[in-house]
Amino acid sequence: MPQRETGQYQKDEQRDLERAEEYEHTTMRASAIGTNKFELSTGIIIAARFADKLRRVALVAFGKMVDRNVVLRDVAELNQELYEEIVNKRKIGKLDVIRIVVDAEYDEKENKIKFSNIRIQHFVPEDECASRENLERLQKENEELRSKLEKIKQMLTAL
Numbered sequence: 696m697p698q699r700e701t702g703q704y705q706k707d708e709q710r711d712l713e714r715a716e717e718y719e720h721t722t723m724r725a726s727a728i729g730t731n732k733f734e735l736s737t738g739i740i741i742a743a744r745f746a747d748k749l750r751r752v753a754l755v756a757f758g759k760m761v762d763r764n765v766v767l768r769d770v771a772e773l774n775q776e777l778y779e780e781i782v783n784k785r786k787i788g789k790l791d792v793i794r795i796v797v798d799a800e801y802d803e804k805e806n807k808i809k810f811s812n813i814r815i816q817h818f819v820p821e822d823e824c825a826s827r828e829n830l831e832r833l834q835k836e837n838e839e840l841r842s843k844l845e846k847i848k849q850m851l852t853a854l
Contacts, residue, residue, distance in 0.1 A: 707747075708767065714751050725756035732800040733757070739818065742781055743789035746774040753799065757808065761801050769808040773797070781815065792818040 724736040733756040737748040753770045754763070777795065781787045798812040823829050 711747065711751050711754060712763075724752045728798065729800070731760065731803070732798065735797050735799050737793075737795045739792055739794050741789065742787050742791050742793050745777060745781065745793065745795055749774060749777075749795060749797075753808070756799065757801060761808065762806075765806060766808065769810075773810050777813070777815070785815070785817065787817055794818070 724738050725733045726736075728734050735749065735752045735756060737745055737752065740748050750767065750770045753766050757766050781793070782789075787793060794816045796812075796814045796816070797810050800809050800811070801807075802809055819829075819833075
């Protein structure tokens with residue numbers, strides 16, 4: 696990801712903080728699932744906006760219990776991982792519609808937010824699904840994923 700100038704970063708951070716306050720009063724996308732643990736969701740968005748949305752949701756969820764810099768640091772690390780997965784591995788276009796849901800838990804001892812159970816949902820337009828070529832491609836991809844999943848299950852069972 697390209698580096699931003701410090702001034703631009705500060706403007707983005709201020710904008711995110713303002714939007715986080717707005718989200719807190721309107722549409723919070725974080726659900727408490729335990730002590731210091733939340734399920735964060737971006738809602739349905741275009742892929743190009745996932746990092747901003749996830750950062751804002753995390754600021755709303757953890758803003759009152761965790762230092763803002765810790766939230767920003769840890770979400771930035773997660774966003775880098777998600778970028779790699781979304782853009783480079785899954786080849787999802789920046790205008791494609793997605794939803795990201797992730798469990799996040801604050802570890803007080805390590806002063807770190809730990810993320811787990813990351814789910815990236817990619818929504819495919821109906822007309823794209825309806826074409827025979829795409830249907831066959833999706834079926835093949837589904838079978839490959841099932842095969843990989845079975846191998847992983849076997850490896851875990853062997854442990």
